[in-house]
Amino acid sequence: MENRITKLFTKKDKEILSLYFTAGYPELNDTETIISTLEKHGADLIEVGMPFSDPVADGVVIQKSSEIALDNGMTIHLLFEQLKEIRKHVSVPLILMGYLNPVMQFGIENFCKKCSEIGIDGTIIPDLPLEVYESEYKTIFETYSLSNIFLITTQTSDDRIRKIDGLSSGFIYMVSSSSTTGAKGAVDQEQLAYFERISKMELRSKRLIGFGISDKHTFQRACGYSNGAIIGSAFISSITGVGTVTEKVIQFMKKFD
C-alpha cells in the first residue's frame, strides 16, 4: 500500500497542518478521541508522542505531559492496543514520535511490525542518529514501509542536509531554531535567514517546520518557507484544564479555519 504521508503530499503541498500530542495525556484513554477529533476538524497529519521519563529534547510542556501520561499508566504496548482499530475510521497519516530507549526495549523489529499492522506511516525518534539508522535500522523500517523522519536545525551543515534529504522518505522536520520544544512567540530574523537558506537548497524532500509554532500567525509565517508546520506544546497546553478533551480540541482547531 502507498504510504499515506507520500499520498498526502501529492494531494496537498501547502499549509499542511500537523499536530503533536502525548499519548496518555490528559487522560490515559484520550488517544483515539484526540486523533479522530483532530482529523474531523482539519488536521492533515498527526504525531502521537510515546512518553519517556527523560525527554531531553523537550521543553517544560511536553516534559509535564509525558510525566502525567506515564503516571496515568501509558506504555507502548497500551498505545498499540488503543490504536488497534484506528484505521477503521481515521485516514490521515499517523506518525509515532518518541525516544529510542522505550522503542529498543519493545524491540525494533517488533515495533515496526506492530506499526505496519496498525497502519502507522512513520516515526520520529530524535535520539536515533542518522548514522545508526543507516547502518542498523534502515532495512527493517523499509521492510515495514515506515518512513523515519529526520530533523535538521539551524546548526545543520549543508552537506548533512543533503545527506538527510537523500535518506528521507516522508518529509524533513525542520526544527525552527536551536532549542528544545516549546512555544517561543514570534519568528525572528535569524530564523527567517535559516528558512530562506533551506528554501534555496531546492531539496527533493517536503519540509515541515516545527518547534515554537503556536498559533495561526506563526503557522502561516512558517508555511511561507515550507510545505507546512507542526504544532506541539501549544496544542498540548490548550487541551489542559477544564472541559471535555473533545471540546478543547475543537476550540483549538477553530483558530486555523
Added chain:
Amino acid sequence: MNYQSDDKGYYGMFGGAFIPEMMHQNIDQLQNSYIDIIESKSFKDEFKLLLQDYAGRPSPLYYSDRLSDHYKTHIYLKREDLNHTGSHKINNTIGQILLAKRLGKTRIIAETGAGQHGVATATVCARAGLECIVYMGAVDVARQSPNVEKMKMLGAEVRAVQSGSKTLKDATNEAIRDWINNPVDTHYIIGSVVGPHPYPDMVARFQSVISEEIRIQLKLKVGRETPDYVIACVGGGSNAAGSFYHFLHEPSVKLIAVEAAGLGVETGESAATTQLGKPGILHGSRSLLMQTADGQVIEPYSISAGLDYPGIGPMHANLFTTQRAQFLNATDTEALEAALYLSQKEGIIPALESAHALAALNKIEFKPDDIVVVNVSGRGDKDMETFL
C-alpha cells in the same frame, strides 16, 4: 580483548553517540578534534603544569598501617581527597576547560550530584574567566549545601532542578537541554565517563593520571608497578576509570568496582546498576541502565549524591559484561561505617562516595602479601551533616 573505546566510541556493545540532531554540531566537533587537541604538545604541557601547580598533583599514595593490620594485607590509599577542591573531579575539569578555550567557547555548563564536579567546574571557570552555570537536583542542593555555597562564592550560578527524582539524572537532563538551547557559545563539561562519544573516552583520559601515578608510586614503594587489587567506587565511573585505566590490560590486576546498594540491592531503593540494569540508552550512550520493562528509567536511590545515578559509563558496562572487573556493592550503612572507621583509625574523613569503595574491603578475602590500592576519590567535608 580491548577494553578501550574504538574510534566510534564503542566499548564492545556499549557506548556510541545517541543524540538528537540539535546536538550534532557540537558533538561532531568534539569527536573530530578531541584527540588532536588533547594529544598536542601545548595542551599536554599546560594540562600537566596545572595538575601539578594548581591541583597539587601527584596525589600521595599512602600506606595505611592500621587498615593493613586490620585486613591482614597491604593497603594503600590513593589520596584524591587531597586534590584542590577535594576530589578527583578537578582532573577532568582542568582538561575540559583547556579544551573549551581551544574551541573558542565562552560559556560553561555542568551537571553535578554531590557538588564536587560543580565546585571543580566553578573553580576552573573562575580561573579561566568564563561564565559558569551548574545544574543540580533540588534534593542534592539540600543534602550537599556546603558545595552549593562554594560554587556561589566561586562566581557560578547554581540552578536547582525540580524535575524527576531531583537528583543527578535530572540535573544531567537539564544541562543537555541548556546545551541544545545554546549551541554556539557553550561547552558542556560532563563530570563522569558518561554521555555521548567522545565524553566517556575523553573524561577517562583526563582521569587516567590517577593510575599513571599509582604505577610510578608503587614502583618506588614496593618495586613493582602493578598491585593485586585496585578498588574504586562507581557513580558514572570516572574515578574508577582513572584508577583502572593503566591496568586494564594487565590481567594480574584485579579491578574492583563498587556500586551504591542504597538500602540494599533487593529493596527497590538502590543505585546498583549492574545488579539491577539492562542494556539501554540514556544521556547519549548505550550502556547498562536501571529501567522498567517499558524502557522508562527507574529513579535510583543512594545516601551518596555522587553515586545516585541509574546508569554507569559504557566502559564499565563492558568491564562488567566481559567480567574484566568485578562489581561489588555497599549499602548506605556499610558506607557510613567504613567512613567512620577510616576517620578514627587513620584520621582521614572520606567522601560518602569513596566510603563505598572502602566498605568493599570487608567483602574480599585478601592474601597477606597482596598489594591493594583503594582510591579515596574525595574528602568528606561536604557530608558532615549526613555523618553527624
